[in-house]
Amino acid sequence: MSSLYQVLSPAGELVGDLKGQLDEATMIKMYENMVLVRQFDRKSINLQRQGRMGTYAPFEGQEASQVGSAMALTPGDWLFPTYRDHAAAIVHGQSMARVFLYWMGHMEGSISPKHLNIMPPCVPIATQMVHAVGTAWASKLQNEQHVSIAYFGDGASSEGDFHEALNFAGVFQTPTIFFCQNNGFAISVPFSQQSASKTIAQRSAAYDIPGVRIDGNDIFAVWLTMKEAMQRALEGKGPTLIEAVTFRYGAHTTADDPKKYRDQESLSEEWRKERDALQRLRVYLENQGLWNETREVELIERVSEQIDAALVEAESYPKSKPEDMFKHVYAEPTWMATEQESELVKPSKQEGIPA
Secondary structure, three states: OOOOEOOEOOOOOEOOOOOOOOOHHHHHHHHHHHHHHHHHHHHHHHHHHOOOOOOOOOOOOOHHHHHHHHHHOOOOOEEEOEOOOHHHHHHHOOOHHHHHHHHOOOHHHHOOOOOOEEOOOEOOOOHHHHHHHHHHHHHHHOOOOOOEEEEEEHHHHHOHHHHHHHHHHHHHOOOEEEEEEEOOEEOOEEHHHOOOOOOOHHHHHHHOOOEEEEEOOOHHHHHHHHHHHHHHHHOOOOOEEEEEEOOOOOOOOOOOOHHHOOOHHHHHHHHHHHHOHHHHHHHHHHHOOOOOHHHHHHHHHHHHHHHHHHHHHHHOOOOOOHHHHHOOOOOOOOHHHHHHHHHHHOOOOOOOOOO
């Protein structure tokens, strides 16, 4: 149970079977997507530091888990992200401008394209797992060929919603994929202090559903595992729990200082040097004659232009107002919400203090 399923080694060499499912174009697209979202992540951190965006949750280091899983999905599938899964959302079809809007405090940043089922990022821990089971159950009852994927971290596996979701999905055999990005820490608490279980994948046995533990920095392993889980789900064989072992290079959020509770720099340096997802895939592509430095430079230039264009679009959007927080909460506003909104927007009675 503790062994990791791996197809592409950290050295960029095949150590597993691609099963004839991955063609060259898909491999190249995997790399291009990972470069895109890494550049987006770095840009977002800079924007927060410049005061152009609010608190931001970085994901650098976890690109293979998010990109590989999202690329396996079909447009009709349901995606339930956490506050750290914007890479998966972007790859599945959410515009980068919308993601920027979300972190700039706009409600419109949570709106999904009409042809996609991307739910708003979930900040409460693990609650989206139950929602994903619900949509998967609905898909099953309506005989739709769609799966629902719930992204979550290792910390979420310590919440009651995790167990409730797996239990319900197991009983009703819903087409749900529970995708855990185990980066080793629930903010400051290592997994070893959260649970006596050696792995998250082994918990699937309690609900009699498949559980698999994979190298979350091996995008080939992620994609192939997702495809198998989706096939099982659509054949009526129920849910799968996937534990993708990975690592986040940066802080929990830009409001956090990980140096206060763990040796973040040393850990990140080790993972970057020895297990980085982008580096291993680039080495593989280069060895196959599918990539070179010229294409790398062109890609960086292209994605930088795309990100900058998305930022211009987001920053051109009308500024949010504090009273916007009362919108889309109730179908009919309660008297209490109406009173609170009125108190917020009325001119201050204190002289010299703006409303």
